[in-house]
Amino acid sequence: MKKYSLLLLFLFSFLQSQEITDQQELKKCRKEYSKKICLTDEDKDGILFYLDKCPKESGDLENEGCPWPDTDNDGIIDKNDACPDVKGDAENNGCPWPDTDGDGILDKDDACPTIPGVASSNTRDNGCPENNCEKYLKKQNEIFKEFKVKNNAKKERFTTLRNIIFNHIPKKFLPGNNIIVSIHVNTFINDNIKDCASRSSLLHDKQLFLDQLFWNEETFKYLGKKLKKNIFPTIGFGKYPIVRVLLDDYESDGYYSFMENFSKAPGIRQSSSDQEIYYYPGSTQKPEFKQFESLRIRLLFPEYESKNQATVEFVKGNDFQSFTYEYNNGHWNIVSQETHNHYNR
Template identity: 35%
Template structure:
């Protein structure tokens, strides 16, 4: 009999402890809206009583107060185990996106050379690795560069400027007005350019003599003296959406006056003209354009130059690629090629 009484008493005490209120404030708050039975129930069967469960309708772990762990970035990896909870990542990478340490667009997980810039390959052992020994190529290019610079030490580049200007074909400048593009920087110079199988930091541009060097104040004055035309100076800006900007400040001491340049759409732009002909006008819609650019320096003191002649509506243009070489202390034209 004593055994039965003890068992019943133990059961009653156990039930009492099961219903023990752990958080009186939370329980009172729950009771304002729910019955005692509901507040002491475990509706979602996650082991957390209703009044303590922050998500009583949805099963969740005790560590998150009865709520399921969220996935803020929606990558399928719960935030409690997601090492990058604010970035969409891969399950295999603990919720983080795969990195590309060397910046070669091949993810590190697939990159056989993750610390070195490389190129895609079907061979997984070569994928993301360089196709050539770029360090060796770079060292060889430095040897060529030193040779190139040594060759250029005693070269008279002022003489090249004279040669280029003297070779301007006046017959291709048929209009009375000529726009001279004296600040055009489309090309840079180099001995050999770059190897496209090597990363950018192995580039070796060597602008010994560039378009910038050609277009100095002396060149501007020489061209003005050579051309029996009304001259306007301008800059041709490279790149999408850019265009012509005319010099609005005097760059020569000769007499000048303001004019309006009319383009093919009859839009006006302000400019300064240096008139050398009596029939110079206030508004100009007929003119030729002259571009001179240094394209490339090369070994044996060779310089490739582009000279372009155009008219106002671009219906006429002639482009010439001229290669000069410094031979016997003077510049000689070794090739003139007309491009279509």
Template identity: 35%
Template sequence: MKIKVSAVLLFVISCFHAQEITDRDAFEKCRKENSKKICLSDKDEDNVLFYLDQCPEKAGILENKGCPWPDTDHDGVIDKDDLCPDLSGEKDNNGCPWTDFDGDGVLDKDDPCPADFGYASDDPQKNGCMKEDCKKKYEEGQARLKKFQEESKLVDYNKLQDKIINDLNLNLLKEENVVVFNKNQMITCGTIPGKNYYCPAYYDYETPVYSTEHFWNDKAVEKIYDKLPKNIIFASNYEGLGSGAEYEKDTILNRNNKQVRILDQYKVEHETLLYPKHKNIQTKINKYSSLFIKILKNDFENKIKVMIVYKNTDDHFGEKYIITYQYLDNQWKTIETNKEK
């Protein structure tokens, strides 16, 4: 009997607390539109009475006025605890997605090199890092470059330019018209700089002190013009993906010139300027030789490796020569010549 009385007493006390009005103004506002019974009801059983519950049909918490906390991005982290409420993320990262700053596929939290594009590795110390020690490679490269610069500071590269041009074999240029490629550019279509898992290049490693661009200055253009007893067209050569040629349309020499059209190897016409050496000039040119000069490599002891290609209309590949020059006794000397196919 005592047990039954105690149970009834606890029920009455709980009901009393459940019916306790904590916000008289909110209760009176509710009573104007609903009955007292409804205002004191708790349909969603979240212990927030109807007159205080802004979500009476959905269980919530008193702290949020009887409504559940929202999760806007549906990532399982409620907005009040979510540092990225509009972006689905991870619970372990306060509701934000794990970032990959360098875009190498290794998340920053697992990447000891988060700012440098790298490669995935089972070694946690290398995971997301370059395949090389970039700091070490940079220091070694700078030391190598300094050595090159010290060796070559008294070298006369104008004499090398003269030597290369004077040694050209004009007998290998058979046509009356010659296309001279005075510009060379490597095209790397479709690649993303730096994203090859290796350290970025800080300078031209093969030709650090004298490159093709150094060779082909205004003086070289004039010297080639004076050297060749041919009608001359200047052009740019593009290597790599999207390789091809672009023929010069603008005046680059203060010499007589004439607008002509030239057919390339694919029989496509291009407008260009021709610098004539002969009186009989055709306006459409489909037969011509070409001359290509490229500095391949600088080596210690002041050695320079040069590639020269002579090509004629009837020879698709042309004749290629790799010539090594060395600066000895204030002169450039040919120390090796190899013909390649």
């Protein structure tokens, strides 16, 4: 009797705990079923029988206890599916990813979505037209080898150019104990890869080769002896002095190994974390790397291959002067010059 009373008490408490949210619906249910059945939750979806339109299928309260449909069977219910009749991807709101160019590579994975292409393991090429860059770059390398052979055979003209340039430095640039020279001017390497041509470093390689033909060991000795000044080799236009890591890079290409014998000065900020910088000791005065106070010299060869031209620039403070020389019939001649005193650093 005691157990029976406890069971009744439990059942009463259970029924009372079922919140009756719609008396009208409950009354309708009671016309066909017992109160016990109306207050059950057979599918365990948290929705009582009298409110559940799908009492044997677990569903959502927002859909009256029924499961949301998934018409296209893509695993994304219709209410969240922007394309409910077509199978799609959850990342694309239930819609299929487009393939604009029809090459079988979805736009989201296609580096060239509007141009038919081929699949590639390289993401920057995937979906783009096939390019045989290996052959192209091999040809570029052959061109560079021919360029080096051709200009190595003519390197004596750089010695002649050196003598002309350094015997005609405008006097206003000469005061001071230190000179900064640019041994590598065109440091730009394209990182916007679009096709085979944009992967080529041929122009960069040619310019560096001409730079090192001019700025050889004899040039530093000649300039140091003539002007009796310390000479700091740099890249760019006097912006970055040569430190160990840069010299290692050049030596790996077979360039500027003679600088191993140069002297070293403290880093620019002269802190313990700075690397020492290389310089040619042409003066007994203290070496000081002062970019905007020292004479800066750089050679440019953009028209050398087509016109046999080279341009030298001298800069100190706001003073600027340049001379363009052209090699013709065994001689270098000035073809243009420029001077101003408001140089933009």
